[in-house]
Amino acid sequence: xxxxxxxxxxxxxxxxxxxxxxxxxxxxxxxxxxxSETAREADRTAELQRHRKLELSKMDDRIAALERxxxxxxxxxxxxxxxxxxxxxxxNEVKSDMDDVKVAVNNLRTTTAENWWDRHExxxxxxxxDIESDVxxxxxxxxxxxxxxxxxxxxxxxxxxxxxxFTSSRDxxxxxxxxxxxxxxxxxxxxxxxxxxxxxLNDLHARVNKLGEDIDRLKSASAEDWWDVSQSRVxxxxxxxxxxxxxxxxxxx
Numbered sequence: 585x586x587x588x589x590x591x592x593x594x595x596x597x598x599x600x601x602x603x604x605x606x607x608x609x610x611x612x613x614x615x616x617x618x619x620s621e622t623a624r625e626a627d628r629t630a631e632l633q634r635h636r637k638l639e640l641s642k643m644d645d646r647i648a649a650l651e652r653x654x655x656x657x658x659x660x661x662x663x664x665x666x667x668x669x670x671x672x673x674x675x676n677e678v679k680s681d682m683d684d685v686k687v688a689v690n691n692l693r694t695t696t697a698e699n700w701w702d703r704h705e706x707x708x709x710x711x712x713x714d715i716e717s718d719v720x721x722x723x724x725x726x727x728x729x730x731x732x733x734x735x736x737x738x739x740x741x742x743x744x745x746x747x748x749x750f751t752s753s754r755d756x757x758x759x760x761x762x763x764x765x766x767x768x769x770x771x772x773x774x775x776x777x778x779x780x781x782x783x784x785l786n787d788l789h790a791r792v793n794k795l796g797e798d799i800d801r802l803k804s805a806s807a808e809d810w811w812d813v814s815q816s817r818v819x820x821x822x823x824x825x826x827x828x829x830x831x832x833x834x835x836x837x
Contacts, residue, residue, distance in 0.1 A: 632811075639815055643689045646822050650682060650829055657832045678832065681825045688818050700810040701750065705757055707817060708798070712764055715791050719768045722788055723775050728767040750807045758803050765796040794820075 658675060688707070695703055720726065769792055777785045798817070805813050 636811060636815075640689065640693060643692075643818065643822060646826070647682075647686055647689065650685075650822075650826060654678065654682060654829050654832075657829065674832065678825070678828045681828055685818075685821050685825050688821055692814060692818050695810075695814050697807070697810050700814050701753065701807075704814055704817065705753075708757075708761065708795075712761060712795060715788070715795065716764065716768060719771055719788055719792070722784065723771045725771065728764075728771050730767070754802065754805065758799055761799045762796070765792055765799065768792045769796075 691703060716728065720728065769789065772785060772789055772792065775785055798820075802813070
């Protein structure tokens, strides 16, 4: 009887031990996927950070090259010529753009998912104000035609704008800026020009249309696109300044 009792106790202990091992195995089987997902997320975050640092480094290189090219063109510019004042004015304007684009790159370093929209909207409004000022000057007008906006603001698909914080702000901003693009183009369409003035007119149209393209792309942007949208804007700014520096030779010819 005693031997039988010992046998039963031993068997129970073995069963309990097996159950514990089974539970531990189950926990171990459940834990690795969770740990694996955490590791994958950490890897994705690290990769994004590396990508952003690389893009910023490329921008720094482009600006350094811009500054070298600007200094070379400045050193080669003629002094005390009939076009010296105009050349100096253009140089100063380009230099101001170069300073501003460096600020834009530095701001991009501190841009986050939380502050990007305020910065992006402010930068686009400044760009619109600058070009609108040039359009008014060129057309000789103090005001642009008022574009009628629908009382029912719609998004890119024609549906009423979302009430979600980001998409609501985005959609209303897009509608407002699209109206300004249309007003500027309408003003320029009414200007007749030939020769160098025609070239300036075409350049203004191109700048206005570029703003329109930026606004149209913004229609489908989501909050998760914050880095791509911000980076693209700054890269476009650098490209515009690169073209301005390249045109410094035009006055000499």
